[in-house]
Amino acid sequence: MEAPNLIAAVQALQPDATVRAQSDRPTLIVPAHALVALATRLRDDPALRFDLLETHTAVDWLDEDRLELLYLLTSVPLGHHLTLSVSVDRDAPVVPTLCKVYPIAEWLEREAYDMFGILYDDHPDLRRLFLEDDWVGFPLRKDYEDDFMLERPE
Amino acid sequence: MGVITDNLPGVLEPLPGGSVLVTAVDQLINWSRSNSLWPLTFGTSCCAIEMMMATGAARHDMARFGAEVARPSPRQADLLVIAGTIVKRMAPRLRTLYEQMAEPRYVMATGSCAICGGPFMYHSYTTIRGADEIIPVDVYVPGCPPRPEAFFYGLLTLQKMIREGESIRHPGERRRPVLAALPEGMTLDDIRKEMQDLLSHDANVNMTEAAAEGAHYSAELKDF
Amino acid sequence: MSVHVSTLQARISGESTASSPLSTEEYFVNMGPQHPSTHGVLRLVLRLDGETVREVVPVLGYIHRGIEKMGEHGNYRQFVHLVDRMDYLSALANNWAVTMVVEKAAKMETNDRIQAIRTLVCELQRIQSHQLWWGVFGMDLGAFTPFFYGLRDREQICDIFEKTIGARLTMNYIQPGGVMYDIHPDFVKDVKAFLTYFKSKMPEYDALMTENVIIQERLRGIGKLSAERAIALGATGPVLRASGVAHDLRKSEPYGLYSQVDFDVPVGTTGDCWDRYWVRMEEMRQSVRIVEQLIDNIPEGKTFLVKPAAKIKVPAGVHYSHVETARGVLGVLLVSNGKDAPYRIHCRTPNFNNLWCIGEMATGGRIGDLVATLSSIDIVVPDIDR
Numbered sequence: 001m002e003a004p005n006l007i008a009a010v011q012a013l014q015p016d017a018t019v020r021a022q023s024d025r026p027t028l029i030v031p032a033h034a035l036v037a038l039a040t041r042l043r044d045d046p047a048l049r050f051d052l053l054e055t056h057t058a059v060d061w062l063d064e065d066r067l068e069l070l071y072l073l074t075s076v077p078l079g080h081h082l083t084l085s086v087s088v089d090r091d092a093p094v095v096p097t098l099c100k101v102y103p104i105a106e107w108l109e110r111e112a113y114d115m116f117g118i119l120y121d122d123h124p125d126l127r128r129l130f131l132e133d134d135w136v137g138f139p140l141r142k143d144y145e146d147d148f149m150l151e152r153p154e
Numbered sequence: 155m156g157v158i159t160d161n162l163p164g165v166l167e168p169l170p171g172g173s174v175l176v177t178a179v180d181q182l183i184n185w186s187r188s189n190s191l192w193p194l195t196f197g198t199s200c201c202a203i204e205m206m207m208a209t210g211a212a213r214h215d216m217a218r219f220g221a222e223v224a225r226p227s228p229r230q231a232d233l234l235v236i237a238g239t240i241v242k243r244m245a246p247r248l249r250t251l252y253e254q255m256a257e258p259r260y261v262m263a264t265g266s267c268a269i270c271g272g273p274f275m276y277h278s279y280t281t282i283r284g285a286d287e288i289i290p291v292d293v294y295v296p297g298c299p300p301r302p303e304a305f306f307y308g309l310l311t312l313q314k315m316i317r318e319g320e321s322i323r324h325p326g327e328r329r330r331p332v333l334a335a336l337p338e339g340m341t342l343d344d345i346r347k348e349m350q351d352l353l354s355h356d357a358n359v360n361m362t363e364a365a366a367e368g369a370h371y372s373a374e375l376k377d378f
Numbered sequence: 379m380s381v382h383v384s385t386l387q388a389r390i391s392g393e394s395t396a397s398s399p400l401s402t403e404e405y406f407v408n409m410g411p412q413h414p415s416t417h418g419v420l421r422l423v424l425r426l427d428g429e430t431v432r433e434v435v436p437v438l439g440y441i442h443r444g445i446e447k448m449g450e451h452g453n454y455r456q457f458v459h460l461v462d463r464m465d466y467l468s469a470l471a472n473n474w475a476v477t478m479v480v481e482k483a484a485k486m487e488t489n490d491r492i493q494a495i496r497t498l499v500c501e502l503q504r505i506q507s508h509q510l511w512w513g514v515f516g517m518d519l520g521a522f523t524p525f526f527y528g529l530r531d532r533e534q535i536c537d538i539f540e541k542t543i544g545a546r547l548t549m550n551y552i553q554p555g556g557v558m559y560d561i562h563p564d565f566v567k568d569v570k571a572f573l574t575y576f577k578s579k580m581p582e583y584d585a586l587m588t589e590n591v592i593i594q595e596r597l598r599g600i601g602k603l604s605a606e607r608a609i610a611l612g613a614t615g616p617v618l619r620a621s622g623v624a625h626d627l628r629k630s631e632p633y634g635l636y637s638q639v640d641f642d643v644p645v646g647t648t649g650d651c652w653d654r655y656w657v658r659m660e661e662m663r664q665s666v667r668i669v670e671q672l673i674d675n676i677p678e679g680k681t682f683l684v685k686p687a688a689k690i691k692v693p694a695g696v697h698y699s700h701v702e703t704a705r706g707v708l709g710v711l712l713v714s715n716g717k718d719a720p721y722r723i724h725c726r727t728p729n730f731n732n733l734w735c736i737g738e739m740a741t742g743g744r745i746g747d748l749v750a751t752l753s754s755i756d757i758v759v760p761d762i763d764r
């Protein structure tokens with residue numbers, strides 16, 4: 001499906017979704033509480049069939065005091081792409097988990113928790129993935145500080 | 155220079171009905187140790203592939219230096235080759251592996267990562283900047299990754315060190331770590347030439363003659 | 379703020395597994411991080427009931443180097459050399475993924491010569507990577523000879539790369555704006571010589587492993603993965619194709635010169651270890667076909683179109699590109715704020731997703747088959763951890 005049709009089709013499912021500017025793939029900003037229901041319908045709708053969660057990660061917008069979560073969806077049979085963007089507060093980053101819709105989300109979300117400290121509600125096993133359990137801080141946040149890390153001398 | 159290979163240290167006196175070897179125990183033990191290193195199969199990242207090419211591939215073939223029996227268990231190995239990056243989470247495990255190895259044990263750090271953190275030195279919150287922050291290292295082999303030839307140069311340097319180094323009277327005493335970079339002006343062709351020279355007159359088996367003999371046999375087989 | 383998280387422990391102990399009248403006891407075995415057949419520092423925690431695997435829990439992070447954080451502190455060219463160290467067996471494809479996203483976002487031009495060279499070297503590397511996998515796979519199954527054969531033939535490609543690129547493993551060759559060096563004058567001759575050599579070796583590979591009854595018995599019906607589960611778990615590359623889904627970015631979203639060459643996408647039927655083996659063997663043949671079609675028609679032209687010292691600025695926004703490496707889809711997500719360094723760069727690596735299929739494949743099987751299953755996924759651990 002072409003990008004404008006795709007956006008129209010998704011907006012029909014989720015009327016309050018808005019288009020995110022500055023993105024090379026069709027991207028929609030959706031509210032966090034609607035995420036699971038929307039993802040389920042995107043996966044099951046015969047015209048959309050987004051069956052592959054290609055990747056999920058976050059971006060730390062420190063100036064705007066929010067974390068942006070990106071879900072990159074792909075439809076293997078139909079060959080089109082869609083990105084969902086969800087913004088959460090930096091201090092209380094809670095979103096529902098997508099594990100039930102896309103099983104791979106379980107580990108992608110663990111990675112995002114490990115790196116950004118995002119809390120996924122109803123996640124079956126929310127532990128750190130790469131770092132030790134007693135690690136302090138979330139390394140990919142922009143304000144992360146660590147005595148161990150060296151700055152490159154100019 | 156004798157970096158490449160050498161004979162059994164000592165004087166061999168041929169007598170009727172056998173020979174007498176006069177040598178020092180230290181020398182003999184060190185000589186045997188240096189020629190039967192058992193490496194541990196340990197590789198964390200990219201450098202491990204080049205080490206595999208060095209040990210496994212027919213072109214390089216580590217068996218020539220008596221170090222081909224790679225053991226998966228640290229209790230059976232005496233050479234720990236740190237091939238790859240060591241991160242904070244792996245560091246205690248590396249220490250355990252080292253402690254499980256029996257003395258005498260030797261450690262080679264191959265690749266920039268194992269020497270100083272390499273490309274991951276700055277802005278990485280996990281990479282340990284050099285394996286020698288965790289365990290003592292005997293030989294450093296620079297490169298990212300080191301070529302198999304460089305790896306061999308490191309191995310030969312270690313062998314030389316073992317032969318000249320430790321004695322049974324002072325167990326555990328180590329020489330200073332060395333950097334196994336090729337000396338200035340030394341090229342691969344020089345090493346090859348040296349190796350060939352040594353093999354042609356020094357070693358017990360003369361490769362040229364052996365090859366000629368082999369050709370002779372196969373010719374005979376054909377006639378047959 | 380309240381978040382509900384059930385723990386792994388609750389999930390495990392909540393399950394009853396008694397299916398035999400004899401009382402058995404479950405126990406845990408640690409496999410790795412120092413283990414000869416986990417191909418690096420992967421740790422698997424196995425919950426076993428006798429010989430039967432009840433659950434596999436991979437534990438990661440033993441080689442997590444923080445590449446994504448480092449990417450934020452360097453410019454785009456510098457990031458290219460870091461991705462070499464992720465999946466080092468597909469270093470060129472990794473380079474290309476970063477290059478592609480930067481070129482697409484910054485609207486940089488390329489020409490056919492550059493694309494032809496990129497396609498050629500990537501296909502050569504796919505062969506090289508599968509050769510190494512083939513050798514190691516044989517070794518994990520208990521046959522040592524394939525290891526020697528695979529590595530022997532891999533050296534030939536290393537030589538070709540060394541002449542042109544100057545490196546054997548970590549290439550840093552494909553850069554935004556072109557390729558680092560033009561191909562060596564001997565490149566065409568060497569590649570042709572290699573193809574002649576390699577085509578005569580393929581029957582040898584088949585005789586040694588493919589037609590071997592022991593190998594077939596060992597692999598058929600082991601580690602099955604259905605197509606639906608494979609997609610749900612995000613598997614790509616040979617793992618997905620072995621389950622019967624013909625998803626290959628070289629066909630579905632052609633990049634480089636893949637749209638101009640003729641090749642097939644091999645797919646399996648049942649998604650067991652044998653299918654994964656067969657798919658990779660067939661992919662080597664297809665790569666040979668691609669190289670054969672391109673090697674005589676490398677167009678003329680420049681190989682680097684921007685000044686090497688020029689700063690690359692990417693317009694602000696979210697950009698994503700993906701390529702098909704020897705292991706699956708490698709995607710690079712680039713979030714830029716208009717400066718000459720990425721604001722955030724994320725790599726969607728094929729091994730990360732493929733690894734989680736191990737739970738699906740190995741659960742209920744025997745522990746002896748676990749090694750074969752793990753090896754058939756062909757994982758590279760630094761690519762998982764980054």
Ligand code: SF4
Pocket residue numbers: 199200201202237238239264265266267268272273297298299300463548
């Ligand atoms: S030194 Fe280079 S090749 Fe070796 S592990 Fe480090 S990054 Fe990889």
